[in-house]
Structures are given as structure tokens and as C-alpha cells.
Amino acid sequence: MNSRKEFIKKISLISAGTVFTNAISKAHFLLENSKNILFKIPEFTLEPLPYAYNALEPYIDKQTIEIHYQKHHKAYVNNLNKAVTEINYNKSLYNLFNEIDNLPIAIRNNAGGHYNHTLYWKLMKPNGGGVPKGKLAEAINTNFNSFDDFKKQFAQSALNRFGSGWVWLVKTTENKLKITNTANQDNPLMNLAEIGIKGNPILALDVWEHAYYLKHQNRRADYINSWWNVVNWQTAEELYLF
Ligand code: MN
Numbered sequence: 001m002n003s004r005k006e007f008i009k010k011i012s013l014i015s016a017g018t019v020f021t022n023a024i025s026k027a028h029f030l031l032e033n034s035k036n037i038l039f040k041i042p043e044f045t046l047e048p049l050p051y052a053y054n055a056l057e058p059y060i061d062k063q064t065i066e067i068h069y070q071k072h073h074k075a076y077v078n079n080l081n082k083a084v085t086e087i088n089y090n091k092s093l094y095n096l097f098n099e100i101d102n103l104p105i106a107i108r109n110n111a112g113g114h115y116n117h118t119l120y121w122k123l124m125k126p127n128g129g130g131v132p133k134g135k136l137a138e139a140i141n142t143n144f145n146s147f148d149d150f151k152k153q154f155a156q157s158a159l160n161r162f163g164s165g166w167v168w169l170v171k172t173t174e175n176k177l178k179i180t181n182t183a184n185q186d187n188p189l190m191n192l193a194e195i196g197i198k199g200n201p202i203l204a205l206d207v208w209e210h211a212y213y214l215k216h217q218n219r220r221a222d223y224i225n226s227w228w229n230v231v232n233w234q235t236a237e238e239l240y241l242f
Pocket residue numbers: 068072117206208210211
């Protein structure tokens with residue numbers, strides 16, 4: 001009985017000692033960690049998809065959204081983090097797009113890929129579509145004559161983009177609305193000579209085949225027609241008013 005008591009006492013002392021040692025290493029770890037927070041490159045993260053994978057059916061199918069978000073978008077985020085860490089670059093996406101002409105192509109492709117897809121998800125919603133409202137509707141009518149004319153021009157721009165890229169409704173610095181398209185993962189915020197129309201994106205349409213091939217195969221026009229049914233005009237107006 002006595003030896004058992006001794007044994008328990010011994011164990012408790014060892015435990016106390018262990019706790020003490022852990023407390024020291026914990027403090028040390030926190031110190032190290034706070035140094036990392038000060039000097040570490042901020043990490044870009046994949047935000048949660050604002051709806052379920054199947055929420056945009058029947059217009060955009062579940063499998064396409066799942067692969068597009070989980071594989072394509074996630075890869076842009078991972079590769080962006082790798083690319084900025086390699087050159088110790090630690091600025092925001094906004095600054096990064098401004099300085100893009102001096103940065104490696106891996107940053108251009110993956111920063112564009114991350115930002116463009118983030119907008120793309122937010123600019124769609126289940127039971128979306130219909131017509132824009134408020135100030136955005138007024139501006140579309142002023143700049144394109146009518147909503148129908150705007151839709152035609154936007155769809156045409158999407159069909160004109162050869163190969164992979166994006167179609168944009170942009171608010172320029174002169175407060176005009178313009179339609180443009182860009183190659184690969186470029187966007188209208190990038191400070192590059194080949195981006196003809198620059199400004200803030202209001203609408204973003206991904207016309208890479210990975211965005212529609214499983215459901216529509218080569219028929220980009222069908223994908224564009226479907227996409228109008230899921231456009232989130234509330235978010236578009238927020239971007240316009242911002
Ligand atoms: Mn895509």
C-alpha cells in the first residue's frame with residue numbers, strides 16, 4: 001500500500017515537471033510564432049463556396065462546380081502561395097495587380113486565377129438571373145442602350161475570346177461601363193499593356209472549357225445562355241456602387 005502511495009507521488013511529481021517544461025516550450029513557441037506573424041508572407045486562402053455544389057443546377061451542374069472549385073480554384077490558391085513565398089512578396093492582391101508587369105508569370109497566372117474565381121462564385125447564386133435593378137440597371141441602359149443590347153454584346157465578347165479567358169463588365173475610372181475580355185487568368189485590374197480596358201470588375205464570366213465542358217461540351221453559347229439564369233445582380237450592384 002505504501003509503495004503504491006510512493007509510486008503515485010512519484011508519478012505526480014514527474015507530471016508536474018512535465019507540465020512545467022511544456023509551459024516553457026509553449027511560451028517559447030508563442031514567441032517564435034509571433035515573430036512569424038510579423039515577418040511571414042500572408043497566406044491566400046480558398047474562401048468557402050457561398051452555396052452547395054448542386055445549388056446552380058440545372059444551369060451549372062454539380063460535378064462541374066465541384067471540380068472547378070475544389071481542384072482548379074484550390075490549385076490557383078496553392079500555387080499563388082508558393083509563387084509569392086519564392087520571391088518573398090507580401091503585398092495585397094490589389095498592389096500585386098498594380099505591379100504585375102514586374103512579377104513572375106506564375107504570380108500573374110495564379111493571382112488572377114484566385115481573384116477571378118472568387119468573384120465568379122460570388123457573382124452567381126441559386127435562383128439568380130432576372131434583370132439588374134437600381135443604379136446598375138440605369139448605368140447599363142445609359143451605356144448599352146438596353147439590357148437586351150448589353151446581354152447581346154456581353155455574349156458576343158464571350159464568343160470572340162479565342163481559347164481560354166474571361167469576359168468582364170468593367171467600371172472604368174471615368175465611371176463608364178464597358179465590356180471586355182481577357183486571355184488566360186488576366187483581369188481588368190492588371191497593369192499590363194495588353195489589358196485594353198482597365199477598371200473594376202462588375203461581372204466576371206469564366207469561359208475556360210473547364211467551366212462548362214462536362215455539361216455543354218464545346219457549346220460555349222449554351223453555357224453563356226445558362227449562366228444568365230444564375231447571375232447574382234445584387235452582388236454586381238454592390239461592386240458597381242463600391
Ligand atoms: Mn475556371
